[in-house]
Amino acid sequence: MANGSESIPPPDLNGTNPIRKLGPILPGGRRALALMLSTVVFVLVFSNYYPEQIQIFYGSPEPTDTYHQTAITGQGNNENCNLFNGTWVRDLRGPIYTNMTCPTMPNSKNCGKYGKPMDYANWRWMPQGCDMARFEPQLFLHIVQGKTLAFAGDSMGRNQMESLLCLLSQVESPTKVHSDTEDKFTTWHFRSHNFTLMALWTKFLVEESQREINGTLSQSHDMHLDKLDARLAASLHEINILVLSSSRWFFRTNYLYEKGKLIGCIYCSEDNITSFSVNSVIQRAFRTALSNLNSRPESRLQLTVVRTATPAHFENGVWDTGGTCNRTEPVGEGTTMTSAGELEIRNIQVEEANRAQKENNHKEGMNIEILDITKAMSMRPDGHPGLHWDNQWMRGYSDCSHWCLPGPIDMWNDLLLAVITKYRKNLEVQ
Ligand SMILES: *[C@@H]1O[C@H](CO)[C@@H](O)[C@H](O)[C@H]1NC(C)=O
Ligand SMILES: *[C@@H]1O[C@H](CO)[C@@H](O)[C@H](O)[C@H]1NC(C)=O
Ligand SMILES: *[C@@H]1O[C@H](CO)[C@@H](O)[C@H](O)[C@H]1NC(C)=O
Ligand SMILES: *[C@@H]1O[C@H](CO)[C@@H](O)[C@H](O)[C@H]1NC(C)=O
Ligand SMILES: *[C@@H]1O[C@H](CO)[C@@H](O)[C@H](O)[C@H]1NC(C)=O
Numbered sequence: 001m002a003n004g005s006e007s008i009p010p011p012d013l014n015g016t017n018p019i020r021k022l023g024p025i026l027p028g029g030r031r032a033l034a035l036m037l038s039t040v041v042f043v044l045v046f047s048n049y050y051p052e053q054i055q056i057f058y059g060s061p062e063p064t065d066t067y068h069q070t071a072i073t074g075q076g077n078n079e080n081c082n083l084f085n086g087t088w089v090r091d092l093r094g095p096i097y098t099n100m101t102c103p104t105m106p107n108s109k110n111c112g113k114y115g116k117p118m119d120y121a122n123w124r125w126m127p128q129g130c131d132m133a134r135f136e137p138q139l140f141l142h143i144v145q146g147k148t149l150a151f152a153g154d155s156m157g158r159n160q161m162e163s164l165l166c167l168l169s170q171v172e173s174p175t176k177v178h179s180d181t182e183d184k185f186t187t188w189h190f191r192s193h194n195f196t197l198m199a200l201w202t203k204f205l206v207e208e209s210q211r212e213i214n215g216t217l218s219q220s221h222d223m224h225l226d227k228l229d230a231r232l233a234a235s236l237h238e239i240n241i242l243v244l245s246s247s248r249w250f251f252r253t254n255y256l257y258e259k260g261k262l263i264g265c266i267y268c269s270e271d272n273i274t275s276f277s278v279n280s281v282i283q284r285a286f287r288t289a290l291s292n293l294n295s296r297p298e299s300r301l302q303l304t305v306v307r308t309a310t311p312a313h314f315e316n317g318v319w320d321t322g323g324t325c326n327r328t329e330p331v332g333e334g335t336t337m338t339s340a341g342e343l344e345i346r347n348i349q350v351e352e353a354n355r356a357q358k359e360n361n362h363k364e365g366m367n368i369e370i371l372d373i374t375k376a377m378s379m380r381p382d383g384h385p386g387l388h389w390d391n392q393w394m395r396g397y398s399d400c401s402h403w404c405l406p407g408p409i410d411m412w413n414d415l416l417l418a419v420i421t422k423y424r425k426n427l428e429v430q
């Protein structure tokens with residue numbers, strides 16, 4: 001188990017900041033001293049409230065390259081908290097919501113209902129050099145008042161929206177204002193905060209269509225690497241905050257187009273078509289998406305967040321060969337369970353987000369941030385639904401990709417709250 005995992009979580013300090021600065025983890029009584037000191041630091045540093053505290057933990061006054069380097073590579077010392085590098089520590093306070101208090105929880109993520117022992121919900125992400133407070137639904141709703149936040153991506157993006165819905169429904173019950181039969185496009189509204197939350201099914205971020213073979217939809221797609229997904233493009237006039245993610249669907253036979261011409265394919269068997277690596281295609285798709293978001297005059301985007309690849313944890317096989325995920329505890333840092341492939345995709349996504357940020361520097365409204373969850377989630381093989389025989393969702397296969405609710409995925413929204421808090425002033429202006 002990771003170092004410090006047995007430590008008792010520090011008491012909740014008063015205040016509504018999502019991130020608190022904390023000294024290095026000290027044993028025993030020195031820990032109490034560290035907490036006292038950090039309370040003093042908290043009062044001194046955070047009296048200005050927002051967004052200064054974020055500058056402290058990001059170690060940089062502006063969202064610049066330095067910030068990204070600091071946040072991502074964990075350079076520096078405890079002065080510079082690295083939100084994305086840390087450990088999971090025991091937290092016996094229990095989750096903020098349960099399947100009884102979250103009316104929108106989908107069956108496919110309601111792991112408690114299917115008898116999965118709930119111990120996986122008793123852990124909390126502890127970033128290096130700082131501490132994250134529990135999610136504050138009231139604070140989140142306050143910042144996003146009058147705004148629209150969309151998760152564009154595949155079912156993993158929807159999973160994060162489902163977590164956010166559960167977290168926010170502790171303060172206000174949302175109303176579903178739109179959905180389709182497959183829940184690919186859903187819109188929820190929090191009336192008293194006039195906040196709209198959407199999931200947009202854009203599994204490649206770029207324009208695509210599923211191939212038909214003899215009138216039946218096949219598993220392969222035609223992808224236009226130079227065109228932003230049309231549904232996403234058509235929604236940009238109403239979205240203020242966009243969380244982009246995508247990686248899973250690239251791993252199949254897909255045909256690639258540029259300027260309307262076939263230029264290659266992934267995993268195809270035709271000899272006369274150029275073969276592309278999945279990674280190079282993911283890179284192109286993110287580049288196209290990020291560079292097209294704000295080229296549209298009607299866009300209302302203020303903040304774009306790139307959520308990095310989320311690892312799956314099949315053991316003893318893959319999903320359709322009897323692979324399972326029945327571990328009951330997080331794994332330590334040394335044994336992170338992420339394939340090299342997922343880490344490479346994460347690196348590409350970070351690189352493209354950084355590139356886009358550099359290119360958009362000084363362009364109004366074009367703020368790009370990263371939710372780098374890959375490493376943290378690689379340590380959580382215990383947080384997936386796994387095998388639920390009476391669950392129609394996976395028809396008898398283990399689901400080792402999606403995440404249980406409540407569960408470790410809720411941490412993505414702790415990070416999201418930290419990011420939107422950083423842009424609080426920008427968001428409130430418009
Ligand atoms: C994360 O923290 C560990 C332990 O302090 C360190 O060895 C590692 O280099 C860090 N990784 C990143 C990406 O910052
Ligand atoms: C909620 O989860 C508990 C286990 O924690 C389970 O016993 C119960 O049936 C679930 N209830 C609902 C309504 O899903
Ligand atoms: C709610 O927010 C939308 C923008 O998302 C705005 O057009 C509308 O006027 C707001 N409604 C109220 C009642 O404030
Ligand atoms: C499509 O249908 C034709 C005629 O029925 C058949 O010869 C061909 O094998 C089918 N192709 C595929 C890929 O199933
Ligand atoms: C590849 O070859 C097949 C027949 O073998 C042909 O139908 C197809 O048009 C060719 N594609 C390209 C891009 O040349």
Ligand SMILES: *[C@@H]1O[C@H](CO)[C@@H](O)[C@H](O)[C@H]1NC(C)=O
Nearest residue numbers: 315316322323324325326327
């Ligand atoms: C976990 O699954 C493996 C098969 O993948 C099985 O051999 C093992 O007994 C299972 N462990 C538990 C605790 O159920």
